[in-house]
Amino acid sequence: MKLIHHTLSKLSIVMIIILSIWAGFFYFSILDEILDETDDSLENYKNLIIQQVLRDTAALDNHNDLMSQYFIKEISEPQAVRYKERYFDSTRFYETEYEFDPVRVLKTAFRGQDKKFYELTVMISTLEQDDMIEAMLQWIVILYFTLLICILIVSEIVFKKSLAPFYKLLNWLNDFTLGGKNPPLENPTKVKEFRKLNETILKMTRRNEELYSQQKQFIENASHELQTPLAICRNKLELLAERPDCSEEQLQEIEDIHRNLGRIVKLNKSLLLLSRIENGQFHEVKEIELNPIIKELVEDFQEIYEHKNLQIEVEETAVCKVRMNESLANILVTNLLKNAMIHTPNEGSITIRIQSAGISFTNSTDGLTLDQNRLFTRFYQADNKKSESTGLGLAIVQSITKLYNFRITYSFDGKHHFNLRF
Amino acid sequence: MKILIIEDEKDLREVMTRSLEKERFVVETAVDYPSALQKINDYDYDCILLDIMLPGGSGLSILEELKKLRKRESVIIVSAKDSIEDKVTGLDLGADDYLAKPFHLAELHARVKSVIRRHQSDGDIKIEIENLIVYPDNHTVFINGEELKLNRKEFDLLYYFVTNPNRLINKTTLAESVWGDNIDQADSLDFIYSQVKNLRKKMKTAEAIPEIKAVYGFGYKLMTIPEA
Numbered sequence: 001m002k003l004i005h006h007t008l009s010k011l012s013i014v015m016i017i018i019l020s021i022w023a024g025f026f027y028f029s030i031l032d033e034i035l036d037e038t039d040d041s042l043e044n045y046k047n048l049i050i051q052q053v054l055r056d057t058a059a060l061d062n063h064n065d066l067m068s069q070y071f072i073k074e075i076s077e078p079q080a081v082r083y084k085e086r087y088f089d090s091t092r093f094y095e096t097e098y099e100f101d102p103v104r105v106l107k108t109a110f111r112g113q114d115k116k117f118y119e120l121t122v123m124i125s126t127l128e129q130d131d132m133i134e135a136m137l138q139w140i141v142i143l144y145f146t147l148l149i150c151i152l153i154v155s156e157i158v159f160k161k162s163l164a165p166f167y168k169l170l171n172w173l174n175d176f177t178l179g180g181k182n183p184p185l186e187n188p189t190k191v192k193e194f195r196k197l198n199e200t201i202l203k204m205t206r207r208n209e210e211l212y213s214q215q216k217q218f219i220e221n222a223s224h225e226l227q228t229p230l231a232i233c234r235n236k237l238e239l240l241a242e243r244p245d246c247s248e249e250q251l252q253e254i255e256d257i258h259r260n261l262g263r264i265v266k267l268n269k270s271l272l273l274l275s276r277i278e279n280g281q282f283h284e285v286k287e288i289e290l291n292p293i294i295k296e297l298v299e300d301f302q303e304i305y306e307h308k309n310l311q312i313e314v315e316e317t318a319v320c321k322v323r324m325n326e327s328l329a330n331i332l333v334t335n336l337l338k339n340a341m342i343h344t345p346n347e348g349s350i351t352i353r354i355q356s357a358g359i360s361f362t363n364s365t366d367g368l369t370l371d372q373n374r375l376f377t378r379f380y381q382a383d384n385k386k387s388e389s390t391g392l393g394l395a396i397v398q399s400i401t402k403l404y405n406f407r408i409t410y411s412f413d414g415k416h417h418f419n420l421r422f
Numbered sequence: 423m424k425i426l427i428i429e430d431e432k433d434l435r436e437v438m439t440r441s442l443e444k445e446r447f448v449v450e451t452a453v454d455y456p457s458a459l460q461k462i463n464d465y466d467y468d469c470i471l472l473d474i475m476l477p478g479g480s481g482l483s484i485l486e487e488l489k490k491l492r493k494r495e496s497v498i499i500v501s502a503k504d505s506i507e508d509k510v511t512g513l514d515l516g517a518d519d520y521l522a523k524p525f526h527l528a529e530l531h532a533r534v535k536s537v538i539r540r541h542q543s544d545g546d547i548k549i550e551i552e553n554l555i556v557y558p559d560n561h562t563v564f565i566n567g568e569e570l571k572l573n574r575k576e577f578d579l580l581y582y583f584v585t586n587p588n589r590l591i592n593k594t595t596l597a598e599s600v601w602g603d604n605i606d607q608a609d610s611l612d613f614i615y616s617q618v619k620n621l622r623k624k625m626k627t628a629e630a631i632p633e634i635k636a637v638y639g640f641g642y643k644l645m646t647i648p649e650a
Contacts, residue, residue, distance in 0.1 A: 227502035232434045259594060303613055304605065307610065
């Protein structure tokens with residue numbers, strides 16, 4: 001969920017509650033005010049009528065017009081003493097319109113000039129008042145939604161404007177690659193917190209860059225320091241072997257040393273490669289078709305492993321294209337294929353299935369299932385027989401798949417399956 | 423043929439010198455950036471072997487200097503870094519090849535001869551040993567004027583032998599040179615045996631005078647003159 005949606009949804013929940021309370025309160029207080037007003041005019045009307053009746057008994061006649069009417073009825077004294085003035089809502093039938101209309105009624109009692117007691121009923125039509133309340137309700141609802149929408153729109157605009165430096169920083173950070181070419185962070189802002197954030201992140205990335213280049217430098221230096229003495233040893237041995245006074249036995253010894261030196265060279269190279277992959281030092285990426293690479297490798301490997309008499313089958317169901325570094329693509333496929341080649345017993349079989357978004361390597365075995373948790377760790381050896389391999393091949397595979405978010409899985413059903421998904 | 427080795431590591435410089443001298447090259451050496459600069463200013467060479475990390479400056483600046491002097495020397499960068507960026511920069515600056523340390527001497531010979539041959543480019547580039555002629559560019563081999571049909575790997579093997587005549591080449595070197603990084607120490611190198619056997623049989627049938635001789639337990643050697 002985006003920050004803006006998160007904030008706006010919270011804000012709208014609060015706004016809906018507050019505005020609802022406000023609208024309800026507003027509606028009922030206005031309503032109350034209107035009723036009060038009606039009752040006040042009833043009271044005035046009553047006073048007018050009573051004054052008129054006291055002056056002139058002719059006014060004791062009932063009065064009736066469209067808006068207001070009153071009736072006067074004689075009552076007994078005890079009734080008048082107990083009489084309580086009251087207001088209430090009622091309806092009245094109007095013959096002219098032939099319908100019932102709402103009215104507000106005041107019933108009260110008074111004593112006339114003739115010392116008799118009378119009950120006075122005054123009515124005012126509240127038809128217009130109802131219309132008014134209805135209109136008011138309608139406007140409150142309109143105002144309610146308009147206000148809500150306006151608040152949300154304004155908040156969104158303000159939110160986006162004021163958080164622009166934050167998003168710019170976020171995008172910059174997202175595009176940032178250690179050791180890659182990064183554009184300078186141009187994010188001027190007046191907000192103190194954002195300025196601080198910019199500074200802190202710049203400081204952090206600079207520190208990371210420094211550490212990264214230090215580490216890179218260390219790896220390069222270490223490899224330089226190791227490769228040169230290795231080169232000297234190897235080349236001296238090669239010259240030594242050419243001396244005519246070397247016996248066959250000595251040659252055998254020299255070859256053993258040469259071979260072991262080769263292991264160190266390979267190990268050093270593999271460790272270097274692992275560090276370089278994990279440091280993300282393979283920047284260049286392009287679209288690579290894996291089918292021809294695999295087919296060529298299979299051909300090469302078939303020569304190398306001809307003594308094992310392996311059955312190698314390549315099933316192509318589609319063209320497999322991946323965006324990645326070219327050398328890493330080669331290393332990835334080579335290591336998986338090599339792993340299968342080395343660990344398949346003589347006369348065994350290997351199947352490579354190439355699909356559009358994945359490749360699977362299946363090889364027969366006379367062994368058991370492998371430890372999934374340790375399979376891809378450095379120097380893991382399933383059986384001690386293959387002690388001469390570096391034990392880094394699958395670790396390299398895993399670090400490449402991690403780098404590109406590919407998936408490599410292992411399963412066992414009497415055969416080893418390595419499944420690579422892009 | 424004159425070769426300049428620019429390398430600060432004494433032992434490596436010596437071993438390279440000795441090996442290249444065996445191939446009848448005239449070898450001179452420079453130990454640091456200033457002496458290398460002086461040598462390329464004063465003399466002409468057929469090939470320069472250049473280390474990138476030098477005391478007193480970068481080997482890449484020497485490449486730039488060569489360009490400024492308008493010299494056409496073949497340059498092979500010999501570097502311990504083995505990084506793709508260095509390789510690309512070096513080749514962009516006009517180097518002819520890139521060899522990562524640690525290398526095999528046989529590989530060094532092959533590369534040196536290859537760049538020198540390419541540089542001479544007098545049209546007909548070939549390697550001739552007795553009645554055996556190899557044309558590296560179009561991958562063809564002739565014995566007594568008759569073409570010898572070889573597959574890709576057999577040709578690569580033979581090419582390796584003819585660039586290192588009369589030198590002992592061990593199996594690992596051969597395997598790594600022809601099959602590249604796909605080979606490692608876990609592999610049995612028995613397949614080399616059958617590949618070389620096929621090549622020898624073909625050469626023998628075509629009556630080639632040079633002969634590939636097996637040195638038990640170690641490797642092979644191309645004898646240019648048959649043993650008495």
